[in-house]
Amino acid sequence: MSFYEFFAGGGMARAGLGPKWECLFANDFDKKKGATYARNWGDRDIVVDDIRNIDPLELPETANLVWGSFPCQDLSLAGGGAGLKGDRSGTFWPFIEILDELARNGRAPKVIAVENVVGTLTSHKGKDFVAICDALHGLGYGFGAIVVDASLFVPQSRPRLFVIGVRQDLVARGTVSEPQTPWHTPAIKRAYETLPQVLKDSWLWWSMPTPGARKQDFRDLIEENPKSVKWHTARETRDLLSMMSDVNLAKVETAKLAGVRMVGGVYKRTRFHHGIKVQRAEVRFDNIAGCLRTPAGGSSRQLILVVEGGSIRSRLISSRETARLMGLPDSYKLPDGYNEAYHLTGDGVAVPVVRHLAKHIFEPIITHATAKEKAIEV
Numbered sequence: 001m002s003f004y005e006f007f008a009g010g011g012m013a014r015a016g017l018g019p020k021w022e023c024l025f026a027n028d029f030d031k032k033k034g035a036t037y038a039r040n041w042g043d044r045d046i047v048v049d050d051i052r053n054i055d056p057l058e059l060p061e062t063a064n065l066v067w068g069s070f071p072c073q074d075l076s077l078a079g080g081g082a083g084l085k086g087d088r089s090g091t092f093w094p095f096i097e098i099l100d101e102l103a104r105n106g107r108a109p110k111v112i113a114v115e116n117v118v119g120t121l122t123s124h125k126g127k128d129f130v131a132i133c134d135a136l137h138g139l140g141y142g143f144g145a146i147v148v149d150a151s152l153f154v155p156q157s158r159p160r161l162f163v164i165g166v167r168q169d170l171v172a173r174g175t176v177s178e179p180q181t182p183w184h185t186p187a188i189k190r191a192y193e194t195l196p197q198v199l200k201d202s203w204l205w206w207s208m209p210t211p212g213a214r215k216q217d218f219r220d221l222i223e224e225n226p227k228s229v230k231w232h233t234a235r236e237t238r239d240l241l242s243m244m245s246d247v248n249l250a251k252v253e254t255a256k257l258a259g260v261r262m263v264g265g266v267y268k269r270t271r272f273h274h275g276i277k278v279q280r281a282e283v284r285f286d287n288i289a290g291c292l293r294t295p296a297g298g299s300s301r302q303l304i305l306v307v308e309g310g311s312i313r314s315r316l317i318s319s320r321e322t323a324r325l326m327g328l329p330d331s332y333k334l335p336d337g338y339n340e341a342y343h344l345t346g347d348g349v350a351v352p353v354v355r356h357l358a359k360h361i362f363e364p365i366i367t368h369a370t371a372k373e374k375a376i377e378v
Contacts, residue, residue, distance in 0.1 A: 001021040001065070001362075002023075002062075003022070003063050004024055004026070004059065005023060005067045006068040007027070007028060007069045007095075008026040008033075008069075009344060009348050010033055010040065010332075010344045011037045011041050012328065012349050013115075013354050015327075016350075016353065016355045017065075017355070017358050017362075018358065021358070024060050025060060027046070027048075027049065027054055032335065033347075036334070036344055039333045051091050051095060054098060056097075057105065062102075064370075065112075065362055068092075068115070069349050070092045070114060092135075095114075103140065108140065110170055110365060111164065111166055111365055112139070112141060112165040113164050113357070114163045118160065121161060121191045126191055130195060133145075134199060136163070139165070140167060140168050141202070142165065142204050143166075143204060144163070144203055144204035144205055145161060145191070145192075146161075147161055147185045147187070147188060148160060148353050150327075150353055152182075153214060153353060154324075154350055155287060156288055156291065160349065160350075164204075164357070168202070170368075171368055171369070172365065173361075175206055178205060184205065206361055208357070208360040209360065217287040218288055218289050219306075221321055226315075226318035229315050229319075229338065230315060232314045236314065237312055237314040240314050243279060245282075248280075251284075251285055252283065254285070256307055256309060263304055263306050263307075264283040264285040265289040265302050265303070266303040268280070268282075269282055289317070290302055301342065302317045303315065303316055316338075319342060319345070322345040323341070323345050326348050327353075328345075
């Protein structure tokens with residue numbers, strides 16, 4: 001089980017794949033993320049450079065899997081809408097060029113997996129998703145898409161799109177004949193319908209078992225004495241509560257009556273009130289955190305509200321808590337700076353989601369194909 005990891009960040013895909021997988025090469029353009037990658041995995045595999053500068057012919061050996069969590073900023077619903085033509089999300093194309101060059105040299109991976117936000121399905125009225133499918137088809141792969149919400153595994157609302165391709169000369173194990181809940185959302189089914197027939201002919205409905213009930217709630221991950229942040233003063237907590245609408249204050253009052261410790265995730269958002277823009281604090285007490293987002297100003301950093309009877313405390317979510325929400329173990333070494341750590345985790349892929357994909361899709365395909373190759377050699 002060998003892989004290349006592009007747009008590697010702190011190596012969360014590597015963490016999800018697990019110890020049976022061998023990383024042959026990893027790349028990210030961000031020096032700080034590259035330093036964290038090296039801190040956790042060693043500096044032998046990571047190359048910190050623009051993907052456009054990577055020479056495919058210098059990549060070691062032949063990887064069974066190529067993973068690419070390419071940048072989401074231009075595809076996000078909150079982004080500028082540049083899509084695959086944008087400077088950041090447009091790095092998908094150099095990624096495809098590398099794969100094309102590998103194929104030309106007889107080194108095409110058995111499986112390709114790309115990950116991004118679900119807004120990819122509708123970016124540029126669906127044209128960007130069609131372009132991604134067309135690129136995989138052009139490389140000689142059958143492909144399909146699934147949406148996995150990390151909340152199935154960790155207490156964080158984090159739906160993400162995974163487009164997975166398998167080389168057309170291999171058996172695509174782990175597929176079904178029609179869409180399957182919860183992996184094939186209405187948005188995926190609509191996106192499939194927009195594909196030209198030639199791409200529909202190469203489409204695969206990937207199948208995985210639905211995981212069992214999640215074992216942890218948001219409150220189980222909270223640090224009592226975090227090192228990266230401080231608890232708010234009573235006045236700061238009152239100020240936060242004063243920013244809440246009646247609906248959100250009612251949630252807090254209900255939490256007081258729960259009889260157990262309740263932890264809510266809070267985001268500050270700009271809303272219109274009587275035609276005027278006001279900043280509101282919005283809280284959720286459904287046992288999961290809101291989706292971690294990379295910080296771009298104070299409003300995008302998630303806060304927590306801890307309610308125990310009549311006691312209410314608040315603070316920024318800690319960097320270790322964000323790592324736990326991504327499924328990273330406490331042994332994972334985070335950057336020392338809070339913003340740097342939040343950026344790393346907010347940009348990452350949830351570790352147990354990758355493990356589920358590996359166990360039920362990647363590994364069966366690669367194991368079957370490798371066994372067949374060995375049988376032919378004998």
